[in-house]
């Protein structure tokens with residue numbers, strides 16, 4: 598591990614654990630145990646074996662020849678889309694459920710917006726025979742019917758939340774309430790590098806397998822264990838944290854995070870948290886979030902449900918503040934175009950989230966000998982309806 602938080606869970610001025618007193622015991626139990634448990638040999642053996650045989654890791658690092666020719670550089674795709682359940686989220690839920698088991702917990706709760714984290718959680722609960730309750734805003738239950746069906750088939754109970762705006766932040770509040778009421782037997786699985794300490798650090802550790810593999814794969818394929826640039830999309834920031842993790846202290850590697858610009862940064866319909874946001878507390882940590890002058894959270898918007906989050910993880914707030922990462926934004930239009938372009942040039946249909954990272958290729962000047970890695974966080978099966986609603990004749994590139 599080479600990127601450290603302080604003992605209160607702060608990255609610089611971001612992070613920490615701002616939770617109601619009733620949660621202190623749960624959070625402390627987790628904060629005091631997670632590193633010890635994760636570093637134990639039997640944990641590592643079970644985690645690595647599941648990543649290999651259940652998830653299908655290592656995910657390939659694929660040299661995208663035609664895409665590279667188009668941009669006059671060398672583009673590699675880290676293929677998280679090939680993981681079981683179709684994205685990087687499973688790396689984290691497997692880690693957290695093994696931790697829950699070792700802490701003697703028998704009941705799992707989670708919140709989900711688009712349903713992707715809910716499905717990844719329901720999957721590992723089925724695998725480990727654990728009770729699973731997923732909180733989901735009523736509005737999202739209606740919008741995301743296929744994922745609700747998946748969770749139910751996997752044995753999870755989906756609890757619709759009808760308070761507030763009936764979306765992700767309301768589901769989060771309900772999950773936290775549940776945790777307060779069931780402190781003994783319940784483990785709360787959070788799906789990104791957000792939430793109170795130790796979640797951001799813990800989730801980053803579980804996703805760090807992405808850059809750990811990249812080092813070996815780049816050495817094999819290019820003779821060097823680091824790229825010049827890594828490009829990722831960023832919602833809460835877990836796929837980005839995983840792809841950056843082992844390179845954060847290597848200043849030769851440029852880290853580029855792409856946020857969802859929605860219909861345009863100035864339209865009031867975007868999720869460009871770092872551009873539009875300011876410092877505040879969301880989901881139990883100090884970070885950057887979109888809020889009104891009096892501290893009300895602004896509902897985010899993006900065509901991709903996974904990027905539709907009003908905050909970013911505290912690690913990213915810190916990396917942005919210190920200039921370590923550079924942030925670009927891609928609009929819905931730009932992302933959809935990039936999704937079609939990858940499909941046509943490489944035969945890979947990316948998740949709309951990942952398509953935002955690909956859209957950045959249009960915005961950057963590359964040189965011929967550069968090595969660029971795009972983290973392809975997930976596959977596009979779940980987004981077919983959205984892709985096909987677009988007026989494709991306008992945007993399918995030559």
Ligand SMILES: *Cc1c(COP(=O)(O)O)cnc(C)c1O
Pocket residue numbers: 684685686713788789790830831832833834835836837903904948950951974975976
């Ligand atoms: C959930 C999701 C994201 C966004 O989450 P991060 O925590 O920012 O990685 C990105 N891509 C896909 C495919 C997702 O499912």
